[in-house]
Amino acid sequence: MTRRRFLAALSALALARGQGRVEEVVGGLQVPWALAFLPDGGILVSERVGRIQLLRGGRLTTYAELPVYHRGESGLLGLALHPRFPQEPFVYAYRTVEEGGLRNQVVRLRHQGERGVWDRVVLDGIPARPHGLHSGGRIAFGPDGMLYVTTGEVYERELAQDLASLGGKILRITPEGEPAPGNPFLGRRGARPEVYSLGHRNPQGLAWHPETGELFASEHGPSGEQGFGHDEVNLIVPGGNYGWPRVVGRGNDPRYQDPLYFWPEGFPPGNLAFWRGALYLAGLRGERLLRLVLAGGKGNWRVSRVETALSGYGRLREVQVGPDGALYVTTSNRDGRGQVRPNDDKILRLL
Template identity: 80%
Template sequence: MGKRALFLALLLGLAQARVEEVVGGLEVPWALAFLPDGAMLVTERPGRVRLVQGGQVHTYLELPVYARGESGLLGLALHPAFPRVPYVYVYRTVLEGGRLRNQVLRLRHLGERGVVDRVVLDGIPAAEHGLHSGGRIAFGPDGHLYVTTGEVYQRELAQDLASLGGKILRITPEGEAAPQNPFLGRPGARPEIYSYGHRNPQGLAWGEGALFSSEHGPSGEQGFGHDEVNLILPGGNYGWPRVVGQARDPRYQDPLYVWPAGFPPGNLAYLRGSLYVAGLRGEALVRLDLRKEGGGYRVLRAETVLSGYGRLREVQVGPDGALYLTTSNRDGRGRVRAGDDRILRFLP
């Protein structure tokens, strides 16, 4: 083997060694949370919460959900004071009492299993087709729970401050509107709203105190593509359905980054000055290198850092500093590979 061939082989081996499978055989895993003892919780969209410990997968809890389209059991978050305050939060689509809606549910952690504690936020719009349910939940540095919601293909809901659809919400761990929310006290407006004008936001991440979100652009109703990463400001209007992509309209917040040709994103994670965005149809993990400029940020470059595993939905920074991802090849839109779906560990 020549020196060049040997060098390329070593590089290929190094790249492969940077990715390892944590577990496989999951069904549409949607969100991850890391427990203090090294275990993980993961939601599966059909309605299961799994406990992953020592390479083994156990059922933590099964919940009734309306699992159709993009709906079902979605987001997952631990209380900021976990395990002293032993609560786990999930986002689900449910049909109960003849009412179809999305809601945030609180679970009580009992070691190797969880039990339902109570609903903390109800009445988030859902639709029979199951599309555009949003579903990402995460606690911010301020101790409040942020919730992304979709407009369920009723586009005007995104601009309607009386609706919880097409928004990013901010609530307390008990489900109340967080203090200092931008629309508290405004007649006719839901006090839980933090930002609005969103189509189908799928990700939340904080870096250096800033909040970033990933969002799906139109898929035919107002063109195609224009998937986004946004810097979220309190009270900001992100334009849907009035504008798409970089509108340069002072009434709306322009995206931080846009994929004009389409890159429907799952979650995103902030690590060492970069955002890592999981791609669904794009089937890749993309790194956006950021530069802070004035009161905002600029993307210096975008590059694919991981591909070959199909659709990627979740990405989280683990307690060991690695990135943990989930594939979403069994969600009805991907090509199922042997061992799917998986949790992957990646060292960027």
């Protein structure tokens, strides 16, 4: 037995003893970035190369193909369904596009059963650069029905502190792309009204606490420009400034929000999700799914314990709870930074 198979077997055994087992749902994907669960049981999967696949009955078909600038960490990234789907039959996607000037944008498609057809651009002008790094890209509808969008600072650090820029932020917009009512910088001169929080380097995940409704986000720390490591999980508050590039990790500076948890040596995260009373975080370079046990309460959380819930599958990016109550995780071994394993990339299902 190879070391990889041995680790996978150990992970499966651990899940069997605690939270169930792990299954491979489908393989052969090209850098899957996000999942969206359709009410009829189908699953939409975005592939960074510019394709959305529809998984139904164990079979993959092409749902939509979008022109993208696919380089580095850019391309076709986040996916989300309209909160009133299918009555409002819209699928939202985050992409990097080159035509008309390189930038990131949120677009939407109209769902037509087996296909998604182009509808329109919802939000444009999010910074992107030719190197393709730090594009952010996670999108998700919150409990308030508004669309939250994570954006990176494209390796131009000061954009994260510039309220006139959409880079290095978490944005909050309506389903039609307008600044959401109640946004903290509405009406402030020189500030983009879509901004919900600032001071982010490259946020990659969004999750809301199932009881309190609070927003949690995962974020990549520096990889050489200001040291290394200090990847974060943050509790997001409206108008909060999370410090980048003024602060790395926990700065204990009242002007900035300290992370709820960070890894001094680094654990670059993908998405995160609440499942069975804990917060689960996908690890890219760390190649593990972590279980973060929270203690405290609303506005006063702390991480009391961190455990490895899954390993042996390489780089992990997406993690979401499906309508069946299982936890779905995607590998990201074909993104140019991992060791490609047989049948990569995959969607895994934890029961």
